[in-house]
Amino acid sequence: MNFLFLITGLLFIYILGWLLSYDRKHIRYRSIVVLFSLQMIISFLCLHTSAGIQTLKGISSFFNWLMVQADGGVQFVFGGIVIGKNTSVFFLNVLMPIVFISALVGILNYIRILPIVIKWTGWLLNKVTGMGELESYFAVSTAILGEPEVFLTIKNKIPQLSAQRLYTICASAMSAVSAALLASYMKMIPGKFVVVAVFLNILSVLLISCIVNPYVPTNDDDLAKIGIEDQKQPFFQVLGNYIQDGFKLAITVAAMLIGFVALVTFLNNSFLAIIHVSFTTIIGNVFSPIAWIMGVPMKDISEVGSIMATKLITNEFAAMGTLHQVSAHLSMKSIAITSTYLVSFANFGTVGIITGSIRSISEKQGALVARTSLKLLLGATMASILTGTIVGFWF
Template sequence: MNYLLAIVGLLVVFLLAYAASSSKKQIRYQSIFIMLVLQFLLAFVLINTEIGEFFIGGFAAIFSILISFAMEGIGFVFGGLAKGEQVAFFFSVLMPIVFISALIGILQYTKILPFVIKYIGIVLSKVNGMGKLESYNAVASAILGQSEVFISVKKQIGLLPEHRLYTLCASAMSTVSMSIVGAYMKMIEPKCVVVALVLNLFGGFIIASIINPYEVTAQEDSLEVEVETKQSFFEMLGEYIMDGFRVAVIVGAMLIGFVALIGMVNGIFASVFGITFQQMLGFVFAPLAFVMGIPMQETVGAGSIMATKLVANEFVAMLDLGKSTELSARTVSIVSVFLVSFANFSSVGIIAGAVKALQEKQGDIVARFGLKLIYGASLVSLLSATVSGFFF
């Protein structure tokens, strides 16, 4: 029954993407099929094999060690405060972002990351049928983040037509930056985080190939990566540390605001309609949860968490998932995969602002297709969760 539902879920995802396609005749079905097969193979290896268990265990262990190093700095600055239960989330989940951001800066400065990202992107471009720029951008987004990635290709931003710009922005919204992966692993199962990271990379190309199909000519298929070399090492390090701190504080501020607002709206709905706002959204998203392979009796609870991610952000949704007691282990795993992406309304403003800072006209274009970005990125999450449901 689970397999049958998952197959129906795949059909639903592809039909929803096909309905929004800007050029159905240009869809390259062969590339889509190859990437879908790769998704299934990678999901099987990661979830159901000893090799996948070893890889995920190693990945999680690395982040666990890095977070332990981060806690040394946090403990030095905040002392006993960092051990208090009431502030545990801020210090144990958000503050390590500062240290991870510093490490990313060092890898960027030494040109290790640009080299790795560029050549992984080139290999991916052979598989997905898209340009080198799109492939580079997808890999870079998964490491640098949805704002920083555009700086690395700023020379080409102003020259891109709307359809290629959409693909770049959709990739940035469908992935998550490596600086906050450690934070996710503190909130949900590390296996689900790794599975989502891998599946979303290919899922972003699959959905973009349906919603926004096009061909890149040989003349257009160029890649110019901007690497900052003017700064000294310590200037760079200070900048990345402050960037990480800003991300941590911004996420914390958004959590305060969104959790409080959702609590207020839930209270209003409960007093007026006898049902909370999140429960109402749960009924709206329940059909999608069902086709993802989630049992009927758990679809409303799962749908509520999925909707929370869309209207607030993934951190708020992960907090709600952690508090949930009525969901089975399999459902928690599938929903966890769905949550690992930047597909929410606030991301549209972040991405549009990042592009506008580099090229004002292009930033306005991004803002105009904001809803389409959320639609496509949400389908990527839905696809990844559905594929993972075959193996959890």
């Protein structure tokens, strides 16, 4: 049965990608096979071997440890606030640690550890998949730095990029997540699924690009000249910048959650008053067939479909919060599929962020991204569906 749903998920993705494709005659089937094979190998090693399971536990434990360290700073600033017994405050416990993780990312970037890891991992990915030097570099770097910061690493390249290459890097930015957010995600969903999703999403978005946006990549990029040149600034200035960026990110996420969750609450109450069916139930029914195609058990498809739609309309944090609340009623297979589907930035709000980021670098390229924004969102969402489908195969 698992194999059957793997096939249905892959067929759904291929058919939808074929319908959206810019060039159906030149879909890159060889690269698709290579990327999919890598995903199956990685997911098997991570989820079905003792070494892989222990590695994921170790990574999860490390990020949990980081959250404990971050709590020192949070408690120093907010410790005098009395909220209530056994009450967890999302802003303090989940969002504020982003400031500390962002500082660590800044330090690792300043001492050139992250640039070396990104460069050589991207080089290896390109050699194996043939997806292009810049595309492979960007796919790896966006999974660490996140957007919009990752666009600064190739700001000199963006004005010269073709429409095809621009689509691929923007889709990568929507499909990956910032390393600064991983620990916060792990507070709401199992850490092993967060880590697996990060690995698979790098490949998923490249695979989708082979269908929706096929082209022969060029390898004339001087990767030695790209990257955020923080080492030219004093260390504490760089550290302060990353700390401020982390705080701004936490505030931005909080504002988005307040606005979107309140909007969904308003729509739920409005729909209930008019037609006696909540808004989330309606959108859940729309996404339920997709959840079933991915392999979600029939009893869970309505609830999972609603969570999937919530992520698309609001953001991953709002959807993860809902999943955390209802996970006791879902099967492990449903939790695995839904959790990995949620670990990406594929939502309507991110479209605006990416368009604005590109426009700030190149007005012309920003206008091009704006014209293809819906197809970008669909491509990134398809990448999340592919990741969830592959993980569901192993449960």
